[in-house]
Amino acid sequence: MRQTRGPSPEEEASEALNRGASKDLEEGASDAREPTTCGKRTADCSHASGLPLARATVSKFAQAEEYPEMHHLKRGEKRSLLDPYKRSILQRWQQGCTNGLQLYDEIKARGFTGSATLLRMFLAELRKKHQEAGSASALSLDTSTQAIEIPPSLPSKPRITRRLSATRASWLFVSQSGKLNEKQKQHVGQIRAGHPDLERAYQLSQDFVMMLASRREGDLDTWLTQAAHSGLPEFKKMAHGIRLDYAAVKAAFSSE
Incomplete structure (x- = not known):
């Protein structure tokens, strides 16, 4: 009976080389079929294997259009979903x-x-x-x-000015111009420039104040006519009220 001889060491080595070559050919064919996926995977693996970075981090760096800043979280610090x-x-x-x-x-x-x-x-x-x-x-x-x-150095904030109240604006309108300071005169000028009705109201107010201060009772009728036809409801109402109590108002011009 003839004894069966096993493969020699040289034959085993040759067979191992053949198996390795076949595997390489199969992987090469797979790479040819999927060049994009495998190429990306190979690049990620080759970089990740040589750097102390996770695969996801390497992938993030590879896909970033610019260098992504890395923030190492402190102990107890968590990233926010936001x-x-x-x-x-x-x-x-x-x-x-x-x-x-x-x-x-x-x-x-x-x-x-x-x-x-x-x-x-x-x-x-x-x-x-x-x-x-x-x-x-x-x-x-x-x-x-x-x-x-925010920047460490900021330009000076715009100065916030208080809004002029209606009561104060009315007081400025009936005050004699010569008794106002420069700032008050500036306020009056700004109000008058705001609308033609405000300019008309200022003129009527000043005419009445000066007429009363100078005791020019003869000008009262003219003023009442101007106020009634001014187109300003407040002055029209005022003129009507004065006419209802005309005698008392006339007497006020001559009283001390």
């Missing part, structure tokens, strides 16, 4: 959209899965920084901390 949307929210805010509901709908349509409360907290910070900066265009987003920043 972080990917903060830049676009700031841009919309700078464009004039400050409606929280609308902003929420916009980011939700883009995939935001967080709560409306999360957005409200960010908008509260954004609104506060907006008020501090005086202008939304001065705001920016710190990419490392995802916080709203």
Whole structure:
């Protein structure tokens, strides 16, 4: 009976090489069929194998159009679901959209899965920084901390002047011009320039005051006619009231 001889070491080595070559040919054919996917995978693997970075990080770097800033979280610090949307929210805010509901709908349509409360907290910070900066265009987003920043040096805020009340404006109208200071005269000029009716009202007011101060009772009838035909309801009503009590008003001109 003839004894069966096993493969020699040389034959085993040759067979292993053949198997390896066949596997390489199969993988090469697979690469040819899927050049994009496999090429990308090979690039990711080759880079990830030589760097202390996760595969997802390498993929992010490979797809980024510019260098993506990396922020290493501190212990206990967590990323917010809102972080990917903060830049676009700031841009919309700078464009004039400050409606929280609308902003929420916009980011939700883009995939935001967080709560409306999360957005409200960010908008509260954004609104506060907006008020501090005086202008939304001065705001920016710190990419490392995802916080709203304002420039360290800001232009001086516009001076806020108090609005002139109707009572004070009326007092200025019936005050003699010679008794007003320069600032008060400036206010009067601004009011008179606001509308032709205001200029007409000022002239009638000053005519009446000067007529009364000079005790020119003979000019009263002329003034009443001008007031009645001025087109100003307040002066028309005033003229009517004076005519109803005409004698008493005439007497006021001669009283001390």
